[in-house]
Amino acid sequence: MALERTSSARWEGNLKEGKGQLEVGNGRYSAPYNFVSRFESGDEINPEELIAAAHAACYSMALSGDLARGGHTPERVVTDATVSFDPGGPRITTIHLTVRGRVPDIDAETFQTLAEGAKQNCPVSKALAGADEITLDATLES
Numbered sequence: 595m596a597l598e599r600t601s602s603a604r605w606e607g608n609l610k611e612g613k614g615q616l617e618v619g620n621g622r623y624s625a626p627y628n629f630v631s632r633f634e635s636g637d638e639i640n641p642e643e644l645i646a647a648a649h650a651a652c653y654s655m656a657l658s659g660d661l662a663r664g665g666h667t668p669e670r671v672v673t674d675a676t677v678s679f680d681p682g683g684p685r686i687t688t689i690h691l692t693v694r695g696r697v698p699d700i701d702a703e704t705f706q707t708l709a710e711g712a713k714q715n716c717p718v719s720k721a722l723a724g725a726d727e728i729t730l731d732a733t734l735e736s
C-alpha cells in the first residue's frame with residue numbers, strides 16, 4: 595500500500611502583491627512565501643528550495659541504502675541540491691546534486707557508480723524527471 599504524505603499552501607491576494615503560507619507534514623514546518631522570494635530575491639522560502647530539500651534528503655537516503663546493500667555502510671552522506679528556476683518560463687531548468695560521503699573500505703569508482711545509480715533511482719529524482727537535467731557531483735571523503 596502506498597504511503598501518503600500531505601503538505602499544503604495558502605495564497606492570499608494577487609500574484610505580485612499577495613502572500614502565502616505553506617505547511618509541510620500537517621504543520622510540522624510552516625513558512626511564509628511570496629512573489630519576491632520566488633521570482634526575485636527575497637528572504638522567505640520558495641517552492642524550489644523545498645524541492646531542493648526534498649531531493650537532497652531522498653538522495654542521501656537512497657545512496658546510503660545502496661552503499662549498505664553493497665556491503666559499504668556509510669559513516670556519513672551529505673547532499674546539497676541546487677534547483678535552477680527560470681522565472682521567464684516559468685520552469686525549473688536544472689537540478690544539481692553535490693554529495694560528499696565518508697564510507698570506509700570503498701574505492702572511488704564504486705562510490706561513483708553507486709552515486710550515479712542513486713541519482714537515477716531515488717524516488718524524488720524520478721518524480722523530478724521533467725526537469726531539463728539533474729546533475730551530480732559525488733566526492734568520497736577520506
